[in-house]
Amino acid sequence: MHKKITIKDIARLANVSHTTVSRALNNKSRIKNETKEKILAIASELNYQPNFIARSLVMNRTKTLGLVITTIANPFYTELSQGIETTAISLGYNIILCSSNYDLSAEKQYINMLRSKGVDGIIFTSAHMGDPNIIGLAEKGFPAILVNRRTYHPMVREKVDYVGVDNILGGFLAVEHLIKLGHKWIGVIGGSSESSVGFERLEGGKKALTTYGLKVIGDYFLEGDFLKGSGYQGGKKFLKMDEPPTAIFAANDYMALGTYQAILEEGLKIPEDMALIGFNDIEFTSMRGIELTTIGQKKYEMGALAVKTLVERIEGGKVGPSKEIILEPELIIRKTCGFHSKGYQIESKKSNDEQ
């Protein structure tokens, strides 16, 4: 393999010191235009590529960001990642991908690795509620940002920025939609209790119930884990109740898809016999044959915003208190909750066991 050419090679050919070459390449002041151009010409002639490793060592900056994610297999995260990666590139940063696969100890190893490799900052897309790793980072003042999921730990809130959707409002919108369609018995399948978004969406749902004068019934709140299987099981569970709900809000689309399947398996029709609403608006939920009503959020923008905020913090020094950027969710009406003609006048839906 070709020997890599360095600034010293250029220096020799240009009859200057390697420092001067460095100055020319970095467009520093106090260099004669003539010599600069000579050096630049030689550099491009030789197709010189700077060695970022060496630069990083002395500058203590790598122009690289770590992205810690549970799994990119979830379309929600892939879209988020796209926003993150594309924006990072546009700002001159690269992304090192780290899929923790829901393993907290793996996360710790990732963080150590990333810090060893000198990343300038780390993006966490799926922080656990009391994630000790993130708390540790916050204590050290290491540049990091939380996207999507957050942590309520005071130290983290104080030091680490956050970008996410208003999950409480999202949950509210979902359940409100069901209520406005005439539902009074609404089942909710939450996310894992370690996740802030699951918790918040649940809170929003409860808020909608109380706002509209409906009771919050414990049996109608099931805990899930954001995976399809738990949506499926939740659906089955609801349908086996003496008084099943007439509508179900699943805290994400994956679970909603599982619930969908459970409902069909029990011989019920959607939306006639059971209304269903999800959360996230992942690709494919809009496809024919599914057309899930759901709560949408700007995933790509969220990722983009996260990177911008993080890079700002990295490059702007450690100034300023931490930010919390909250985006607006949006109700996306498709076909799994039925239609409303005017002002939410919907055909009242009686299930057999309604009293």
Added chain:
Amino acid sequence: MHKKITIKDIARLANVSHTTVSRALNNKSRIKNETKEKILAIASELNYQPNFIARSLVMNRTKTLGLVITTIANPFYTELSQGIETTAISLGYNIILCSSNYDLSAEKQYINMLRSKGVDGIIFTSAHMGDPNIIGLAEKGFPAILVNRRTYHPMVREKVDYVGVDNILGGFLAVEHLIKLGHKWIGVIGGSSESSVGFERLEGGKKALTTYGLKVIGDYFLEGDFLKGSGYQGGKKFLKMDEPPTAIFAANDYMALGTYQAILEEGLKIPEDMALIGFNDIEFTSMRGIELTTIGQKKYEMGALAVKTLVERIEGGKVGPSKEIILEPELIIRKTCGFHSKGYQIESKKSNDEQ
């Protein structure tokens, strides 16, 4: 922020030279067990994290791989990426993610950046047929591997390994399936001409036609671009023909999904009025309401194999000629091709329930 501790800090505390600390940390021979343990104790006490940047500079190895991909938004690539990332981690490597978004000049910039950052090798998941960037890399003998899509350039074939599915066989299986179901008029929507996999799947399809004594009719072969839209347009085009085909093979699932929609929009039923088969078996095609018959390939394993092969080449020196690893595709029968009364027994495959 805390000052990062270095081997020199440890050396001072242990009363040895920094070289000895390096020896202890790297488990080199010729060091007294006693001193080694003392050093290791101090290192873990101080929670020492090695500086990979410095190590990389002298060793000329970063334990980092570049992943050049068109977009991770395509579920095919996300699953591939998962295999790549997980395997890389298990072998001690990190992945820098580079989404080219179908832009060849972006690819060139990515490659330069990756080389500047000193990655030990690059994985290409979607090489163009005559990709000059990859040819350049091959000429320099830089460690690289092609996954999924390939290049037929002799220099690349000679120097760069390849892992992919047998797309010719896959195309053959798809069309053969349709033929065995009794179809004689089969429309094919190919991939982009810049992609080896599109070309190969088409070849396989033609081979099936001639093998079973059917004519290869030019009008029945449309060029697509692997995106949903071109599948949709292709479907429309076929249906507007005087003699539309009775079955369509789309060279990937995304296009098949588009074709699906076009068919439904024209008021036809699948599979009664039109049979449809795709390629890749991406998630969601198995979902209720779609259940696309398709050609499956082991995406995760493909990614894993690619990383293993690349790392082998990196770590084993540049020995040995290049490898071509070809995996077997698999016909996955679901519901979009229907059943045939006589002679062709179909055992339906259980849909792969995700997560």
Added chain:
DNA sequence: TGTTCTTGCGTTAACGGTAACACAAAAATT
């Protein structure tokens, strides 16, 4: 015309590791 300021560049020292080499002391061999 002498003094100060600016410009342009070279010298040298980092950054945090690894590796080649040297050289005593200890162990093994004769």
Added chain:
DNA sequence: AATTTTTGTGTTACCGTTAACGCAAGAACA
């Protein structure tokens, strides 16, 4: 007991950059 080999460690150089500092020559000012 003398010689050779092995073991354990320190010294020094180096990887390819950037940055602090120094200094001569020219420009600006008095």
